[in-house]
Amino acid sequence: xxxxxxxxxxxxxxxxxxxxxxxxxxxxxxxxxxxxxxxxxxxxxxxxxxxxxxxxxxxxxxxxxxxxxxxxxxxxxxxxxxxxxxxxxxxxxxxxxxxxxxxxxxxxxxxxxxxxxxxxxxxxxxxxxxxxxxxxxxxxxxxxxxxxxxxxxxxxxxxxxxxxxxxxxxxxxxxxxxxxxxxxxxxxxxxxxxxxxxxxxxxxxxxxxxxxxxxxxxxxxxxxxxxxxxxxxxxxxxxxxxx
Numbered sequence: 001x002x003x004x005x006x007x008x009x010x011x012x013x014x015x016x017x018x019x020x021x022x023x024x025x026x027x028x029x030x031x032x033x034x035x036x037x038x039x040x041x042x043x044x045x046x047x048x049x050x051x052x053x054x055x056x057x058x059x060x061x062x063x064x065x066x067x068x069x070x071x072x073x074x075x076x077x078x079x080x081x082x083x084x085x086x087x088x089x090x091x092x093x094x095x096x097x098x099x100x101x102x103x104x105x106x107x108x109x110x111x112x113x114x115x116x117x118x119x120x121x122x123x124x125x126x127x128x129x130x131x132x133x134x135x136x137x138x139x140x141x142x143x144x145x146x147x148x149x150x151x152x153x154x155x156x157x158x159x160x161x162x163x164x165x166x167x168x169x170x171x172x173x174x175x176x177x178x179x180x181x182x183x184x185x186x187x188x189x190x191x192x193x194x195x196x197x198x199x200x201x202x203x204x205x206x207x208x209x210x211x212x213x214x215x216x217x218x219x220x221x222x223x224x225x226x227x228x229x230x231x232x233x234x235x236x237x238x239x240x241x242x243x
Contacts (some may be wrong), residue, residue, distance in 0.1 A: 001145055002144075002145060002146060002148045002238055003032070003036075003146065003147050003148075004074075004148055004149070004150040004160050005038055005039065005065040005147050005148075005150060006038075006147065006149070006150045006151055006155050007038045007039075007136045007137065007150075007151070007152075007153070007154045007155065008039050008040070008127070008136070008154065008155045008156075008157060009039075009040050009042065009105070009133060009136060009155070009157070010024055010025075010039070010041045010042070010062070010153055010159070010229055011041075011042050011043075011044065011047045011129070011157065011158050011159070011174065012041070012042070012043040012044070012159045012160065013043075013044050013045070013158065013159070013160035013166055013167040013170050013171055013207075014044075014045055014046075014107075014114070014160055014161060014164050014165070014166030014167030014168075014170075015051075015106075015164065015167075015172065016042040016159070016160060016161035016164060016197065016200070017043060017044070017045070017047060017055070017158075017159045017160045017161070017166075017167055017232040018045055018051045018053075018065065018070075018156075018194050020159035020192075021041045021042075021043050021065060021069070021159065021188065022051075022055055022063070022064065022065055023055065023191070024052075024055060024159075025041055025042070025063060025065065026055045026057060027062055029056055029057055029063055030058045032085050036146075036147050037144065038145065038147065038149055039136070040069075040115070040132045040135060040136055041065065041069045042069060042070075042071060042115075042128065042132055043065055043069060043070045043071065043128065044072075044073060044118075044125060044166075044174070045070070045072060045073070045095045045106075045111065046072070046073055046074065046103050046105075046106050046107045046114060046117045046165070046166045047072065047105055047106045047166075048072045048074040048104045048105060049068055049072075049105065050065075050067055050070055051064075051065055052064060052231055059235045064075065071124070071128050072116055073117040073120070073121040073124075073125060073166075073179070073236050074103060074104045074121075074215070075102070075104070075116065075117050075119065075120045075121070076102050076103075076104060076214065077102060077106045078100040078101060078102060078103050078113075078116060078117075078120075079097075079100045079101060080113055081120065082100050082116070088119070089116065089119070091112070091115070092112045092116065093112060093160055094108055096112045096113070099113055100113065100116065103116065103117050106165065107164070107165025107166045107169065108165055109164055109165045109208065109209040109213065109242070110165050110169075110209065111164075111165050111168040111169035111209075111213045111216055111217065112169060112203050113165050113166075113169065114164075114165045114166035114167070114168065114170045115169040115170060115173065116164070116167025116169075117169075118169070118170045118173055118174070118186075119173075122173070122177075126177055127175075128182070129177075129178070130181075133154055137154065139210065153184050153186060154182070154185050154186075155185065155187075155188070156173065156178055156182070156185050156186070156187050156188070157189075157190065158174065158175060158178075158187065158188065158189045158190065159189075159190040159192075160189075160190075160191065160192070160194075161191070161192035161196075161197045161228070162191055162193065162194065162213060162214045162217035162218065163192070163193070163194040163197035163209075163210040163211070163213050163214045164197065164210075164213065165209070165213070167192075167214070168214070168216070168217045170212045171189070171217070171220075172224070175189065193214065194210050194211050194213075194214040197210055197214075198210050217228070228232065230235055
């Protein structure tokens with residue numbers, strides 16, 4: 001008998017999000033012996049090195065995220081880009097400009113660095129999301145003897161931490177784009193809060209911004225929740241204009 005599966009895209013932001021994706025993928029493979037064709041994973045991170053961690057399945061084999069399931073958002077020479085386009089980055093606090101170096105190996109636990117990297121790479125990121133949703137909706141992936149699709153719309157699950165740099169700095173932009181582009185989708189967020197993140201991180205230097213990052217993220221959530229979108233639409237500015 002075929003198994004009913006919801007069309008689902010799991011998106012992980014930053015290192016915490018990537019780890020969440022890997023554990024979720026393991027659950028699917030342990031349960032079904034494979035990832036069903038109407039399910040996809042996409043990890044978005046400022047670390048240019050592909051996430052190569054793995055987990056051991058119940059059958060003893062190992063599982064990891066493939067390159068196709070990852071989207072590095074790197075920026076080389078970020079500081080000159082900022083200086084040449086200051087109006088596009090008015091949201092970068094002056095106190096954080098010093099941290100804009102080469103965003104090739106992470107956001108350095110600075111949430112404006114995460115948003116900066118996404119701002120530069122937004123076209124590629126959103127094109128990748130669109131590609132994966134099209135694949136999930138592809139009739140070949142939902143019409144087979146093993147599985148059938150529960151419902152017509154894609155469910156998008158967003159996992160991230162508000163305490164790091166990449167996840168905390170990108171979730172508002174990513175969620176806003178998804179809601180605008182796919183208004184009928186079911187969008188769910190899974191947020192790792194600062195005390196959990198603190199327990200997960202070992203390096204003392206990486207802990208300095210945990211609670212400031214979380215505070216900034218919560219302030220953004222609170223601000224958007226109390227907006228009247230009919231009279232004050234949000235504009236998220238990217239390097240090539242507003243989106």
